[in-house]
Amino acid sequence: MDVMGEVxxxxxxxxxxxxxxxxxxxxxxxxxxxxxxxxxDRRHDRVAALFAVRQTGQAYLRRRPVVxxxxxxxxxxxxxLGKVPFxxxxxxxxxxxxxxxxxxxxxxxxxxxxxDLCTVHRCGLGxxxxxxxxAPDAIVVSSALCDGGRKFLAHAARQYGCPFYLLxxxxxxxxxxxxxxxxxxxxxxxxxxPLPPQRLIERxxxxxxxxxxxxxxxxxxxxxxxxxxxxxxxxGYTSMLMMxxxxxxxxxxxxxFRRSLERRARAVRExxxxxxxxxxxxxxxFKPYYPNSVLPDLVSSGKAExxxxxxxxxxxxxxxxxxxxxSLARKMTSHPGWGPAxxxxxxxxxxxxxxxxxxxxxxxxxxxRQSTGAVRLLQDALRGEGIPLLNLEGDCVDxxxxxxxxxxxxxxxFLELLEGC
Amino acid sequence: xxxxxxxxxxxxxxxxLLCDGRMIGHSLLPTGANSRAAAERAxxxxxxxxxxxxxxxxRVVATGYGRISVPFAAQAVTEITCHGRGARALLxxxxxxxxxxxxxxKAIRLDDQGRVVDFAMNDKCAAGTGRFLEVMAAALxxxxxxxxxAARHATQAVPISSVCTxxxxxxxxxLVAAGxxxxxxxxxxxxxxxxxxxxxxxxVGLEPPLAxxxxxxxxxxxxxxxxxxxxxxxxxxxxxxxxxxxxxALIAGEQAAKSA
Numbered sequence: 001m002d003v004m005g006e007v008x009x010x011x012x013x014x015x016x017x018x019x020x021x022x023x024x025x026x027x028x029x030x031x032x033x034x035x036x037x038x039x040x041d042r043r044h045d046r047v048a049a050l051f052a053v054r055q056t057g058q059a060y061l062r063r064r065p066v067v068x069x070x071x072x073x074x075x076x077x078x079x080x081l082g083k084v085p086f087x088x089x090x091x092x093x094x095x096x097x098x099x100x101x102x103x104x105x106x107x108x109x110x111x112x113x114x115x116d117l118c119t120v121h122r123c124g125l126g127x128x129x130x131x132x133x134x135a136p137d138a139i140v141v142s143s144a145l146c147d148g149g150r151k152f153l154a155h156a157a158r159q160y161g162c163p164f165y166l167l168x169x170x171x172x173x174x175x176x177x178x179x180x181x182x183x184x185x186x187x188x189x190x191x192x193x194p195l196p197p198q199r200l201i202e203r204x205x206x207x208x209x210x211x212x213x214x215x216x217x218x219x220x221x222x223x224x225x226x227x228x229x230x231x232x233x234x235x236g237y238t239s240m241l242m243m244x245x246x247x248x249x250x251x252x253x254x255x256x257f258r259r260s261l262e263r264r265a266r267a268v269r270e271x272x273x274x275x276x277x278x279x280x281x282x283x284x285x286f287k288p289y290y291p292n293s294v295l296p297d298l299v300s301s302g303k304a305e306x307x308x309x310x311x312x313x314x315x316x317x318x319x320x321x322x323x324x325x326x327s328l329a330r331k332m333t334s335h336p337g338w339g340p341a342x343x344x345x346x347x348x349x350x351x352x353x354x355x356x357x358x359x360x361x362x363x364x365x366x367x368x369r370q371s372t373g374a375v376r377l378l379q380d381a382l383r384g385e386g387i388p389l390l391n392l393e394g395d396c397v398d399x400x401x402x403x404x405x406x407x408x409x410x411x412x413x414f415l416e417l418l419e420g421c
Numbered sequence: 422x423x424x425x426x427x428x429x430x431x432x433x434x435x436x437x438l439l440c441d442g443r444m445i446g447h448s449l450l451p452t453g454a455n456s457r458a459a460a461e462r463a464x465x466x467x468x469x470x471x472x473x474x475x476x477x478x479x480r481v482v483a484t485g486y487g488r489i490s491v492p493f494a495a496q497a498v499t500e501i502t503c504h505g506r507g508a509r510a511l512l513x514x515x516x517x518x519x520x521x522x523x524x525x526x527k528a529i530r531l532d533d534q535g536r537v538v539d540f541a542m543n544d545k546c547a548a549g550t551g552r553f554l555e556v557m558a559a560a561l562x563x564x565x566x567x568x569x570x571a572a573r574h575a576t577q578a579v580p581i582s583s584v585c586t587x588x589x590x591x592x593x594x595x596l597v598a599a600g601x602x603x604x605x606x607x608x609x610x611x612x613x614x615x616x617x618x619x620x621x622x623x624x625v626g627l628e629p630p631l632a633x634x635x636x637x638x639x640x641x642x643x644x645x646x647x648x649x650x651x652x653x654x655x656x657x658x659x660x661x662x663x664x665x666x667x668x669x670a671l672i673a674g675e676q677a678a679k680s681a
Contacts, residue, residue, distance in 0.1 A: 388538070409486070412497075413537070
């Protein structure tokens with residue numbers, strides 16, 4: 001039985017909203033996931049699915065207070081406060097994966113929201129107005145990167161009548177910046193309250209640091225060994241990166257994923273087959289989250305390898321429980337996408353060199369100015385290293401903005417270019 | 422050895438047959454609603470013209486939008502590579518290719534070995550493509566040849582501000598109703614196509630010599646507008662609509678030679 005397939009079908013049916021708030025539904029889904037036969041190589045996917053189901057259940061069943069956040073607020077902040085993090089952006093991606101994002105985008109547009117606003121936020125707005133999202137007790141957003149996100153969440157706070165906190169992340173990364181941001185983090189924590197006991201900070205940071213170590217091991221393995229990812233895994237699990245760090249489920253996921261990849265690496269080495277390897281790609285920004293044939297086929301068919309993804313890297317240092325607010329501030333300010341575009345360019349060049357890529361693909365999501373604005377800079381910098389870049393325009397969430405045939409031609413044409421056809 | 426290239430586009434399906442690098446047959450017919458059937462019909466027609474059967478063809482490479490719908494093709498290669506290869510073979514000095522087909526327009530830059538080093542395509546919108554010109558011809562109650570003739574006598578172009586084909590059609594109808602000369606409107610439409618091409622050429626970095634391929638290369642008015650806009654003379658291969666199929670056939674020949 002395809003448990004997640006059943007969820008997809010029923011969630012946007014007549015009883016969908018009620019199902020999201022039904023304790024029995026979560027019990028059944030979790031039981032179904034546990035009973036599903038999963039090969040050893042895919043157990044990390046089951047852990048990821050169970051984590052998502054549990055987090056969702058905690059939010060909708062209100063087992064603990066719910067704090068909505070934007071993508072670049074460290075999840076550890078919410079876990080040390082003993083609350084449940086909920087990201088409407090992740091909900092939008094999940095809605096896209098279920099094929100219902102266009103319905104929610106349309107719902108937002110009926111409400112008068114501009115059609116050139118990022119579809120992740122239009123979908124989130126649609127979900128909000130259609131009653132699909134769990135009521136928040138507080139909303140915390142970061143000023144970094146995503147402008148549409150904080151406007152959307154500010155609006156949501158007004159709708160729900162809950163406190164709204166904006167973490168102002170300065171553009172430049174210096175000691176004053178860290179102190180300024182650390183003070184904000186501590187104040188927000190105190191206002192949401194209660195301030196966490198030290199043992200909880202230590203526990204959450206320990207889990208985060210362990211998951212981080214596993215993630216680093218995965219990235220190191222992918223740097224040394226080619227062709228480890230399967231199609232659906234490419235540019236995947238970014239929701240775990242955004243809302244999982246600090247939880248036991250996240251640590252377990254990365255641990256199992258690392259073990260799966262190590263097994264695959266051993267199998268590849270043992271085969272010792274000399275075959276022509278496909279081009280290695282650096283993937284920039286996100287991907288289409290709805291079912292499509294382009295990206296999964298790219299990897300599954302062996303036409304290309306996604307060697308490394310910009311959005312799936314560990315960019316922060318270990319968190320120090322002795323300095324919790326400074327640690328979290330440092331995590332926020334060290335994101336390579338924030339600050340001057342040159343910072344992102346340098347990070348991308350570093351990835352391209354370390355992973356010895358043949359080409360790069362920038363998935364330019366409709367309405368995402370902060371990422372697409374740097375495409376020309378990235379292209380020129382990569383060209384200087386002899387690495388071509390494909391600017392693939394599309395949409396992460398609304399499949400109506402992504403024509404399979406057009407995208408396939410561009411991607412296949414790019415691969416032919418890399419192979420020197 | 423006899424090889425074939427099949428280019429199944431949105432409007433037309435084309436086949437080129439080569440024997441030891443020499444063209445011995447070709448066909449061009451409307452694609453219609455069924456790409457697979459169109460590919461089969463185009464192949465039958467090309468083979469019949471050359472007095473051959475499919476069994477005589479050693480290798481087939483398919484390209485174009487419908488390239489995955491050609492069951493008798495050994496390989497599918499994008500039209501980006503095929504137009505680059507075909508144009509280079511016909512015009513050995515060419516470094517940039519502008520291809521405007523039924524619903525796609527693209528700029529392709531080649532290195533000194535004729536390999537594709539960069540490309541850019543229209544995204545989402547078919548304004549500025551062959552379909553755009555067909556819609557405008559119908560709105561002006563003429564055909565594509567009539568458009569070229571009318572534009573030849575116009576001394577200026579009426580700017581077309583709409584970027585959408587449907588809205589541009591409405592704009593054209595309004596301009597006609599306002600008494601603007603059809604020739605000037607048509608020159609404005611050709612300039613609108615040149616606008617799109619200029620952006621694509623800029624993205625890949627225009628490097629002369631420049632060639633134009635695809636069906637719209639047969640429109641002298643569009644060619645002139647693009648040439649004026651880019652400030653370069655455009656090289657035109659014979660039978661520009663067949664360049665993609667020709668490039669595919671060349672690749673088929675290379676692949677067949679490697680396997681031999």
